[in-house]
Amino acid sequence: MSIDGYVDTPDDERLLLSNDADFDRVDEVRAGCDAILVGAATVRQDNPRLLVRDETRRKARVERGEQPDPVKVTVTNSCDLDPDARFFTLGEADKLVYCVSSALPNARHKLGRVATVIDGGDPLDLGQVTADLHTRGIRRLMVEGGGMIHTGFLTAGLADELQLVVAPFFVGDSRAPRFVGDGTFPWGPRRRADLTEVRQIGDVVLLRYALSDRYRA
Numbered sequence: 001m002s003i004d005g006y007v008d009t010p011d012d013e014r015l016l017l018s019n020d021a022d023f024d025r026v027d028e029v030r031a032g033c034d035a036i037l038v039g040a041a042t043v044r045q046d047n048p049r050l051l052v053r054d055e056t057r058r059k060a061r062v063e064r065g066e067q068p069d070p071v072k073v074t075v076t077n078s079c080d081l082d083p084d085a086r087f088f089t090l091g092e093a094d095k096l097v098y099c100v101s102s103a104l105p106n107a108r109h110k111l112g113r114v115a116t117v118i119d120g121g122d123p124l125d126l127g128q129v130t131a132d133l134h135t136r137g138i139r140r141l142m143v144e145g146g147g148m149i150h151t152g153f154l155t156a157g158l159a160d161e162l163q164l165v166v167a168p169f170f171v172g173d174s175r176a177p178r179f180v181g182d183g184t185f186p187w188g189p190r191r192r193a194d195l196t197e198v199r200q201i202g203d204v205v206l207l208r209y210a211l212s213d214r215y216r217a
Contacts, residue, residue, distance in 0.1 A: 001167070001179040002171045003170050005179055006171035006176040007178065007179050008171075008176055017167040018167065019202045019204055021202050024054070030052050030070060031052045031061060031070075032140065033140045033141065034070055034140050035072070035133060035138045035140075036072060036142045036143075037073040037142070037143045037149070038050065038073075038087075038144050038145060039074065039145065039146050039149040040077075040078070040081055041148065042144070042145055043074055043081055044080065044081065044082070044085075045146075047085055049086050049087075050069070050072050050087060051069045051091050052068060052069050067094075068092065068093075069092065071093050071138065072091065072094070072095045072096070073095075073097075073129075073133065074098070075098045075124055075126070075149070076097065076098070076099045076103070076107070077103070079097075079099050079103045079106055079111070083111055088111070088114040088115055094116060095115035095116065097117045098118050098120030098124065099124070100124050104117065127158065130158055143159070146177065147177045147179060147180055150180050154183070154186075155185055155186075157186050157212070160210070160211055161210060161215045162207075162211055163207075164209070165201070165207075168204065187211070193210070194211075195209055196209065196210050
């Protein structure tokens with residue numbers, strides 16, 4: 001996020017907050033995960049690939065008996081997703097779409113040929129989503145955003161660790177999306193999150209927080 005807590009600008013052009021060294025660090029984290037989850041808005045707006053970029057890391061995953069890339073996961077209320085988005089068309093790993101119960105028939109009709117569409121509850125329940133992912137062998141899930149997804153996972157106490165990178169500039173526009181929205185979070189002035197690492201990476205700073213006992217395990 002920016003110094004003032006934003007993760008993008010209100011403009012259409014994507015804001016690059018990180019640097020090459022940190023992008024490589026993120027790639028390393030991705031390579032160690034079973035799945036990557038982003039919200040449907042991120043799929044629509046950023047059209048991300050969500051692939052492991054480094055060939056050495058890809059080969060190491062294959063040698064461990066895994067696909068070169070983690071499973072891709074998204075959650076949606078409206079199923080307003082393009083089956084030709086890079087989320088669906090790139091990579092050999094499974095693509096999972098969790099949608100609200102009422103949208104399930106439409107979602108399966110629209111996306112069934114490019115993804116496995118799963119009932120996520122009504123309203124959509126991130127706890128139900130993570131429980132189902134566990135039954136599918138997902139043990140380490142990387143949640144990349146956006147803001148509504150961050151807010152949902154954090155307010156529900158579902159996150160074990162937060163990796164927050166601060167870029168050395170301000171956005172200064174309240175129309176821009178923030179790292180999280182309003183909510184009741186488990187960590188506040190009376191329960192401070194446990195800071196486990198501070199690392200300078202070029203001109204950005206990585207802050208790592210332990211958010212659950214599972215992190216220690």
